[in-house]
Amino acid sequence: MSILITGAGRGIGRGLAAHYATGGAAVIGTHRGAAPAALPGVEWQEAEMTDPASLRALAGRLGGRPLSLLVCNAGIYPDRDEGLDTGYPPDMWAQAFAINTTGVFLTIQALLPNLQAAGGRIAILSSQMASDARAPGGSYIYRASKAAALNLGRNLAVDLRPRGVAVGIYHPGWVKSDMGGAGAQIEVAESVSGLAARFAALSLDTTGAFLNYDGTAMPF
Secondary structure (H helix, E strand, O other), X not given: OEXXXXXXXXXXXXXXXXXXXXXXXXXXXXXXXOOOOOOOOEEEEEOOOOOHHHHHHHHHHHOOOOOOEEEEOOOOOOOOOOOOOOOOOHHHHHHHHHXXXXXXXXXXXXXXXXXXXXXXXXXXXXOHHHOOOOOOOOOHHHHHHHHHHHHHHHHHHHHHHHHOOEEEEEEOOOEOOOOOOOOOOEOHHHXXXXXXXXXXXXXXXXXXXXXXXXXXXXXX
């Protein structure tokens, strides 16, 4: 089993990489900038989610290697402390969408031949904050970019079904990580365990589903 995880240098991505490598899978983890600390069984590849050329180069380095699973995990939450009256500058919007949404599409587009070669699956990490049913205000950029990623995943599920590639969209939980903060609800290990079970259950019968890490359906 060959798995590629974007943004695998820390947090949930690193936890997933370690989980799969420990289980014997061939794991490729992407990072930006300096290479992360080594993980046994993980092959590191540099890739910039906002740069189509970087992602095409990644695909070129992989050659025709089949991918059983692509986990689109890379993401940012830049507007945690922004205020409505003067915050949320345009460049912050652009950066978040470039990584959280466009980067997901560009990654899938670049690696689609590898996924089709294996009849692979795609897991997109969105967030409960993407849901229209959960709108308490604030974090407009993160919410909007993750809502777009959810919409992207739902539509890709339709278009990729005939190609034999299933797509799932997931909320990883509120995780104690650099993004989630120390006050979050669950540890990385709990999120990783739940997500891995969801990814294993993903098939063409369940493609397009939006699920919590524990398997409960998330509202759109």
